Amino acid sequence: MTRLTIPKTYKLYIGGKFPRSESGRSYEVLGADGGFLANASLASRKDARDAVVAARAAVPGWSGATAYNRGQVLYRVAEVLEGRRAQFVQEISSSEGVTAAEAGRQVDEAIDTWVWYAGWADKFAQVAGAGNPVAGPYFNLSVPEPTGVVAIVAPQGEASLLGLVRVVAPALVAGNAVVVVADEAHPLSAISLSEVLATSDLPGGVVNVLTGSPAEVAPWLASHSDVDALDLAGAGALEWVDLEIAAAETLTRVMRPEPGVPERSLDRILAFTETKTVWHTKSLI
Amino acid sequence: MKDIEITGRGFLDYAPAPESTAILHLQDSYGLFIDGEFVDGSGGSFATVSPATEKRIAEIAIASEADVDLAVAAARRAHTRTWSKMSGSDRGKYLFRIARLVQERARELAVAESLDNGKPIKESRDTDVPLVAAWFFYYAGWADKLDYAGLGANPRSLGVAAQVIPWNFPLLMLAWKIAPALAAGNTVVLKPAETTPLTALLFAEILQQADLPAGVVNIVTGAGETGAALVRHPDVDKVAFTGSTSVGREIAKAVAGTHKKVTLELGGKAANIVFDDAPIDQAVEGIVNGIFFNQGHVCCAGSRLLVQESIHDEVVDRLKQRLTTLRLGDPLDKNTDIGAINSKEQLDRIRSLSDLGEQEGAERWSAPCEIPENGFWFAPTIFTGVSTSSTIAREEIFGPVLSVLTFRTPAEAIAKANNTPYGLSAGIWSDKGSKILAVADRLRAGVIWANTFNRFDPASPFGGYKESGYGREGGRHGLGAYLAAGGSSSERSERVETKGDNK
Numbered sequence: 001m002t003r004l005t006i007p008k009t010y011k012l013y014i015g016g017k018f019p020r021s022e023s024g025r026s027y028e029v030l031g032a033d034g035g036f037l038a039n040a041s042l043a044s045r046k047d048a049r050d051a052v053v054a055a056r057a058a059v060p061g062w063s064g065a066t067a068y069n070r071g072q073v074l075y076r077v078a079e080v081l082e083g084r085r086a087q088f089v090q091e092i093s094s095s096e097g098v099t100a101a102e103a104g105r106q107v108d109e110a111i112d113t114w115v116w117y118a119g120w121a122d123k124f125a126q127v128a129g130a131g132n133p134v135a136g137p138y139f140n141l142s143v144p145e146p147t148g149v150v151a152i153v154a155p156q157g158e159a160s161l162l163g164l165v166r167v168v169a170p171a172l173v174a175g176n177a178v179v180v181v182a183d184e185a186h187p188l189s190a191i192s193l194s195e196v197l198a199t200s201d202l203p204g205g206v207v208n209v210l211t212g213s214p215a216e217v218a219p220w221l222a223s224h225s226d227v228d229a230l231d232l233a234g235a236g237a238l239e240w241v242d243l244e245i246a247a248a249e250t251l252t253r254v255m256r257p258e259p260g261v262p263e264r265s266l267d268r269i270l271a272f273t274e275t276k277t278v279w280h281t282k283s284l285i
Numbered sequence: 286m287k288d289i290e291i292t293g294r295g296f297l298d299y300a301p302a303p304e305s306t307a308i309l310h311l312q313d314s315y316g317l318f319i320d321g322e323f324v325d326g327s328g329g330s331f332a333t334v335s336p337a338t339e340k341r342i343a344e345i346a347i348a349s350e351a352d353v354d355l356a357v358a359a360a361r362r363a364h365t366r367t368w369s370k371m372s373g374s375d376r377g378k379y380l381f382r383i384a385r386l387v388q389e390r391a392r393e394l395a396v397a398e399s400l401d402n403g404k405p406i407k408e409s410r411d412t413d414v415p416l417v418a419a420w421f422f423y424y425a426g427w428a429d430k431l432d433y434a435g436l437g438a439n440p441r442s443l444g445v446a447a448q449v450i451p452w453n454f455p456l457l458m459l460a461w462k463i464a465p466a467l468a469a470g471n472t473v474v475l476k477p478a479e480t481t482p483l484t485a486l487l488f489a490e491i492l493q494q495a496d497l498p499a500g501v502v503n504i505v506t507g508a509g510e511t512g513a514a515l516v517r518h519p520d521v522d523k524v525a526f527t528g529s530t531s532v533g534r535e536i537a538k539a540v541a542g543t544h545k546k547v548t549l550e551l552g553g554k555a556a557n558i559v560f561d562d563a564p565i566d567q568a569v570e571g572i573v574n575g576i577f578f579n580q581g582h583v584c585c586a587g588s589r590l591l592v593q594e595s596i597h598d599e600v601v602d603r604l605k606q607r608l609t610t611l612r613l614g615d616p617l618d619k620n621t622d623i624g625a626i627n628s629k630e631q632l633d634r635i636r637s638l639s640d641l642g643e644q645e646g647a648e649r650w651s652a653p654c655e656i657p658e659n660g661f662w663f664a665p666t667i668f669t670g671v672s673t674s675s676t677i678a679r680e681e682i683f684g685p686v687l688s689v690l691t692f693r694t695p696a697e698a699i700a701k702a703n704n705t706p707y708g709l710s711a712g713i714w715s716d717k718g719s720k721i722l723a724v725a726d727r728l729r730a731g732v733i734w735a736n737t738f739n740r741f742d743p744a745s746p747f748g749g750y751k752e753s754g755y756g757r758e759g760g761r762h763g764l765g766a767y768l769a770a771g772g773s774s775s776e777r778s779e780r781v782e783t784k785g786d787n788k
Contacts (some may be wrong), residue, residue, distance in 0.1 A: 128435070132760055134742035135419070142746050143759065228751070243541030248537030249578045250706070251530070251752045257361065267770075274708075275757050278725045280718075281736040 009042045009188065012047060012211060013194035015054030016204015019195060022046045027212065033099025039065035040187045043210035048179065049209035052224050053150045055177035058205030063146045063175030071121035076174060077200040078114035081107075085195060088161055088189055095186045096160060110165040116264050117169040124173060124269050125210045132277070139280040146175035146272035147253060148228035151221035153214045155234040155261050160186035163261045164193060167233045168207060170268035176229070179208045181218060183234070214238060222246040229253040229272050233262055249258050286741065296463035299612065299620040304406045306617065307334030308393045314344035315482070317506060319354055320359035323498025326352050328507060332402065333482055336403035337616050337625040337660040345482050348505035353474070353514040360445040360472040361420060362518055363500030368472050370440055380467060382495040387418040394484055398456055399616040401483035401656030403625030403661070404579050406617050416741055417460040421565040423743035424464035427764050431469065434764045441773035442470030446521035446767065449512040449536075451528045452478035452627050453582040453683075459485055459503075459757050462525050463502060465745075469767035471523065474503045476515055480628050481506040482506040513539070521545060521608045523767060527584070528683075530707075530752050548756025548766045550584065550748055552681040553709030556702035557587030557738065558724065560695075561596045563714035567736065569603045572687070575712055575738035577665050580626055581685040583712035583752075587738055589678060592700050594691045600691060608665045614659075623654075625687060626661040630631070635663050635684035642668050642677035645686070675682055683709070688761055695720065708750030712738045 011018040023044035029037045059225035092103035112169050126142055132140040152173045154161030160183040171178050182190030182216050222230055223246040230247045232240050242252050255271050266274045316323040326346030333342050373510050431440050446466045450458035468472050477485035477606045485504050516524045516540050523546045527534050533551040540547050557575050559568050575587025592600050616624035627630040643649050647668040656662045661776040671678050671688040677690050692698040711730040713721050721735045746757040
């Protein structure tokens, strides 16, 4: 006789905790074969706003951590993810209908993506910053700093784990906090990744994961005045021009939609930074 | 200290020393500069006046939507046929030529700028025009070194850049916009501000002297509608705007869903933080320079003075004493410190915000100075007892008006400095280097001056956080704003962007 298994309740990830949607709503997640997999939380406007509050609260700590520390934490995510590889392979193959081998490749690439971005944490400022030779007695230095709270619509409909990692990891490198709306059809790996994040020394609130309808939640994030940047990577099928217009009201920085899963790139780190230039006066001796 | 007589008379009286306008050879009317030639506009015309005398300087054409269309078409042709095919070293040589021509005609440009804008000749002569030449010289050298711009090998120009600039530094803002655009291989349609078109039109003559290929730079004069037609034009690839946050917001909305790359350099409400260990004499000079330079018509002006409580009275006293020695008057006079407010409209705004400051309970003090009969003038003004919630502590006044607030601890100074939707600049005054570094780290502003203020250099990136806009101008960062990465990644982004255009 086989043992009766314990199915997991998939909830949201906000401020380091796993609450259900305050709306009490959930939606049915079906496998590739049409069978029932889980009831995921259907995030509401209030959940999105709670997530922004949690993200804002997490910015000082995360952006104030040393680059070496942030790099180690992101590497730690890769370590913990590696240890739970089998779970992700199973979730992805049942949800996306891909073979275990294909799911395995996706998980491996997701792990390697964390490692790649972890390595950037204490280097991107050297590549993107500058000591500027101004015509005067000044020590003039330009340094990229995190923009703040980044709201992201994760890639939709393909490679749910890798798509999520490819947008979340680069935003974290510089010290931003993130609110991400997961792949609507395949949200399970996003919540399982949240469990990885929660046990990887990443402070609560640095990453907040919402499952549900991007079309419903994204407008609240785009128009939220405490969101500093908006990554529309997976919003190509939404009315994303309206989202960009809503974001313009508070000059929120916008990355326009991108088809498929974004490549690893330094640009994605720098897109969520602000260059600060400081002029230090040299004394006349 | 307080018994020093505050009158602004006596040994501080100077004989007038006006710079001659004989150096100018102005036309009575100016057309639009399109495809290398001055042409008549089809949108009518307006007079540009001297804000110091309200006298008409010249008649300026208004570019209609059809004129803007012609200018963009000329820029597109020049990009496709000439400028994008030219070697970087040749593009650089044109920019070097322009830099030299600006230096050669520096005095003429300075006089024209002070005449049209109202800023003191000492500023246009010693700051604006030298920086214009420096900007072209700096970016000239980049034109054949784009592989080092930080976008990988063989970065590409974007195409046609639409550039809309403000009236506070007319020629300097033109240089900030045109120099990097051309170095990167783009062509340009630029709209100067309605009240200050003169030096842009003299600059067009310089382009003719430089023999710059036709259509590489086009200048369309007019008001807001001309600018709106330009940034909304579908054949524009890049929009660069300097001006108010409210217009910046409209531009960000207008380009939403298009392929256009945007940089916005908008308003500010900078904190100038003076700690009790600051060198007070230098700090007072820095405060004056921070808010009264260019009549306070500076987006990065240090309009909020945050002074440590223990030295508040001393700093304010010395500041009043110093302001009493400033000479307000004829912008063309070499002795003038404070020139004219650029327009009646701006003067009205400064007046109404200052009145509001009084109504909300702040204490107003204005330097005693004679206000000329004609023209637009506003005496240097300080508000003390300003609370953080006061309108004059929150809204950009864009005039010679300083709001003084106090703080007790560095943490309080930082909190107050960051308590604004803007984030363009900030100042820190202290003799303690370690304190400056720590405070600078925590200020949310794009440009921070430590023991100085309002310094600009073509090698130094400039631009804001938050609602002060996005993107940087100046330095390698400013060059990148006019380039796309070569190869696959930009091709990828083009695919998506097309989708947006079709919406």
